[in-house]
Amino acid sequence: MRLLLVEDTVELAGWLQKALTQKGFAVDWVADGVAADHVLQTEEYALVVLDVTLPRMNGLEVLARLRRREQKVPVLLLTARSALAQRVQGLNAGADDYLTKPFELDELEARLRALLRRGQGQLAQSQVIGQLERDNQGCFMLNRKPLRLTPREASVLTTLMRRPGHPVSRQHLYEQTFTLCDEASQESIELYVHRVRKKLAGSDVAIVTLRGLGYSLECQQCG
The missing domain is CATH 3.40.50.2300 (Response regulator)
Known part of the structure; x- marks a missing residue:
């Protein structure tokens, strides 16, 4: 955060x-x-x-x-x-x-x-999107097993979970993940999105790239 x-x-x-x-x-x-x-x-x-x-x-x-x-x-x-x-x-x-x-x-x-x-509104309580769960302490579970994330990976996933199924811009993800003192470029966020994608692989939840809009956390099995 x-x-x-x-x-x-x-x-x-x-x-x-x-x-x-x-x-x-x-x-x-x-x-x-x-x-x-x-x-x-x-x-x-x-x-x-x-x-x-x-x-x-x-x-x-x-x-x-x-x-x-x-x-x-x-x-x-x-x-x-x-x-x-x-x-x-x-x-x-x-x-x-x-x-x-x-x-x-x-x-x-x-x-x-x-x-x-x-x-944090809806994230003050545990939130479940398909096989992905985030509890009120900020810990993640995937298919009922702990999902190990670095602080920046967790920030990316937390930000996407605030608006599941809706686009989140790369700029917004960057602002929520890096500080003003960080020397990382905005393109650096793509590395963390890629890492989180790999950790979600094999589940029913995925990060989808929306061309020109950013990224969206999608559940393949959710209605």
Whole structure:
């Protein structure tokens, strides 16, 4: 899942970006509120981790602008331990959760995954398409056996499962799989689609290329 981290402390941001990437997230990082406000208008994210105290524009204003645009992406605020007023103000402004500094990585990950389960609509519950199943923890089964996927392969398949039987553009797949810092070209997504195709081979579910439109996850036996 693609996540935006907004944190101005370089050491903390670098540690979080590396740690969350190892946990399977694709993490973009910006260091100030103006940059965050801009990127949230131009990119799509599954989650936002937003520090309150930021240069150029504070996190609460970033959050307020986000909600005024009626963007519903889940937001977890990072606040100082003593900043009770900020936490209350943030929750009232539309934050979905908050975490006080310092914090443990395991708690942050647990809170992020809880927000994902709450915010993913139809994928918050297990989803079945033919012999393919994705549970509410993001684990895949194919013909009742675990389907082993890399984080980027899982991102491709998760994105396609959101709209089964409908085209998903290569651009959208790319945006959900790679971060702004990745040097991969948009054509790189074809490699991951190819890998997932191979892992689905022999089942009743396949990724179909729709010329000029992108890709579609199709079930051959589903009515």
